[in-house]
Amino acid sequence: SQQGEEDPQALSIQEGENATMNCSYKTSINNLQWYRQNSGRGLVHLILIRSNEREKHSGRLRVTLDTSKKSSSLLITASRAADTASYFCATDAGAGGTSYGKLTFGQGTILTVHP
Amino acid sequence: AAGVIQSPRHLIKEKRETATLKCYPIPRHDTVYWYQQGPGQDPQFLISFYEKMQSDKGSIPDRFSAQQFSDYHSELNMSSLELGDSALYFCASSFYSEAFFGQGTRLTVV
Numbered sequence: 001s002q003q004g005e006e007d008p009q010a011l012s013i014q015e016g017e018n019a020t021m022n023c024s025y026k027t028s029i030n031n032l033q034w035y036r037q038n039s040g041r042g043l044v045h046l047i048l049i050r051s052n053e054r055e056k057h058s059g060r061l062r063v064t065l066d067t068s069k070k071s072s073s074l075l076i077t078a079s080r081a082a083d084t085a086s087y088f089c090a091t092d093a094g095a096g097g098t099s100y101g102k103l104t105f106g107q108g109t110i111l112t113v114h115p
Numbered sequence: 116a117a118g119v120i121q122s123p124r125h126l127i128k129e130k131r132e133t134a135t136l137k138c139y140p141i142p143r144h145d146t147v148y149w150y151q152q153g154p155g156q157d158p159q160f161l162i163s164f165y166e167k168m169q170s171d172k173g174s175i176p177d178r179f180s181a182q183q184f185s186d187y188h189s190e191l192n193m194s195s196l197e198l199g200d201s202a203l204y205f206c207a208s209s210f211y212s213e214a215f216f217g218q219g220t221r222l223t224v225v
Contacts, residue, residue: 033213043158043205043216088157094171099213101148101207102171105157 006089006106014114019076021109023089030092032075033103034064035072037086046074046087081115117141119208119217127223128196136220138190140208146170147189149181150205154212158205167169198222 005024013019024030048105049056049065049072056063062075076083090103120139128134140147147214150158152198160173164183176180183189187208193200201224207214 010196019157036218040203040221042218043207045213045215048213090158101146102160102163102173103158103207103214107157 006087008109009107010110010112010113012114013079015079015081016060017079017113018065019079019083019111019113021074021087021089021104022110023072025072025091025093025104027091027093029067030062030070030094031091032063033090034063034072035088035090035105037085037108038084038096043088057077059080076111079111079113081113084111086107086110104105119206119215121159121206121220121222123206124218125221125223127225129225130196130198132196133155133223134193134222135205136193136206136222138189138191138206138208138217140189141210141215142185144208144210144211144215145153145213146214147162147183147187148193148207148209149175150207150216152203152205153199155203156202161191173185193222198224200224 007022031050038100043078045059049063060077065072086108088105088108090105122137131210148163149161152158161175163171178192179193180192205219207216
């Protein structure tokens with residue numbers, strides 16, 4: 001079953017522009033994480049935001065979390081061609097508490113940044 | 116810094132054969148997770164182990180089994196392989212923090 005829905009499914013922008021990706025989920029969560037995946041490669045952890053946090057920053061990344069709307073957004077500022085990848089949100093909804101790694105992934109947004 | 120190591124990186128098997136995937140977690144990480152990612156799909160949780168005991172189970176077929184050993188490495192055993200088992204298999208490890216993923220094993224069943 002799918003916990004997260006991401007939109008848009010694909011995003012194409014020019015270098016220097018900002019990219020915003022959204023994620024919605026269905027159940028209560030312990031935390032929400034964003035991952036990046038280059039084509040057919042491994043998943044790289046970007047940022048984790050806990051359910052009691054509303055916003056978090058890491059370098060050019062800004063993540064927001066609205067638990068009342070069960071949604072999150074990932075903003076990449078001043079995008080670079082090297083940011084081209086698929087971006088997934090993943091929720092940790094373990095009933096027994098935080099498990100960190102038992103995650104339900106969204107379908108992902110394919111980001112293409114043109115030089 | 117040490118990362119999660121998976122082997123092999125690529126594996127080609129025929130239908131009905133058996134495959135074994137290995138995962139070596141980051142040192143001191145005590146929890147291992149296995150995921151399956153089909154072509155164009157999002158990763159799906161299969162199973163996890165904490166301190167060598169199965170801690171959670173997801174959509175893992177009965178044909179698959181896994182275990183975590185005393186040195187914390189884990190193996191995913193897949194029997195009676197089907198064409199639909201062709202996917203990228205990820206292992207991740209954690210220690211009371213975010214999970215770190217390996218590069219994955221790409222399994223192709225022909």
